[in-house]
Amino acid sequence: MVQKLDIFPESASQTAGPYVHIGLMPTYAGNAGAYEHEIGESPINEGAVGEIIEITGEVIDGTGWTLRDALLESWQPDAKGIFPGQPGADPKVSGHCRFAADAESGRYTLRTVKPGPVTGRGGQRFAPHISLWIVARGINIGLQTRIYFEDEDNSKDPLLARIEQRPRVQTLIAKKTGPGRYRFDIRLQGEGETVFLDI
């Protein structure tokens, strides 16, 4: 026998299921008025400093079919790379957004401020990115990934540098489609499968 470790295992994840929207996005589910203020309606308020951008895309399954029921959350710092709650953060940036695939087209849209680069432990410098968390029916534990940007210098990013198969890096990079507009599709499985993170 040995001493007992004082560690409690993390609660097991379960799928968010097909009706996740009634809990997290009631208006989207047809239940407007359930709450006076919903969570994560926008990651920015009027007056946020920096470039306002719009990212659109789809979440696509292993057969090439676009999910109509995916729910996503994003988390990001402000234009200077400072997270909400940290000293000097832009008070107009809440950093968190909830958005869903359109029930008809499957298209999602995220309107936000373009984040700045982030400095981590030991001085690690991350290229500008937005963290994503994706849940839906059939997804047993929320999928983590990141959106990087085609028009930024991603060459020294420590996360992208860890991807051995270099063509897969492209799955994390949003493509510019116009001024302030980007496209970012998420492929859950198969050809062009997005790099998902355990982080």
Place this chain on the structure above:
Amino acid sequence: MAELADLGPLIPRNREMHPDAFDPGYKTSVTRSPHWPLLSLESGPSEETGPTFGHSKFGALDNNLILNWSKGAAPAIGERILMHGRVIDETGRAVPNTLVEIWQANAGGRYRHKKDGYLAPLDPNFGGCGRTLTDEQGRYQFLTVRPGAYPWPNRGNDWRPMHIHVSVFGHSFGQRLITQMYFEGDPLIDRCPIAATIKNRAQLDGLVAPLDMAMSRPLDFLAYKFDIVLRGRRQTMFENKLEGM
């Protein structure tokens, strides 16, 4: 400005405590599960920070599902229950002031969602969602009705056990978790392909709330206790300083 101490990186997720992405018993997971291995990295600022939600966003009835849909006008139909518990992290620390959101079917097993066409009727006085912030000790409470079991399209005749969906934030985006609470004694738990995605029996048992008579209120409601454990952080005296924090 005073410098905040580095709380340390998140403890890497022990994936054996969770379902695999691919589980053929749960058919929808077959085409929605990544095939390639996840990229494992130590957490950084993007995972260690997270959103906060002020009390001003919340309404007085947000954690009372018996009354919140009707704005207090009329109670929902069903077996009245108190769902309560604590949110802690893997090191046993309480997680205070964190957002807990729940959603569920009504007492007949029907969700108020445009995609749910089950023949059990909607309850005009039940919406099916609630939310609250944990207190300083990490405690939370909801008053609701016990959800009904319901059939779902998977194998020929699959039924979901009675369950309440639970979403928790913690203080870091990397702690984000969605799970489900089941009820002690429900024979459908062991027949459910979604519950069965959890291969570790102790982990599945950890999602089954016991009847808690000490917290039940005579002549009013029964109580079920559901504690939630989120990822913890590795705090040693040998971590590098996290710049900007």
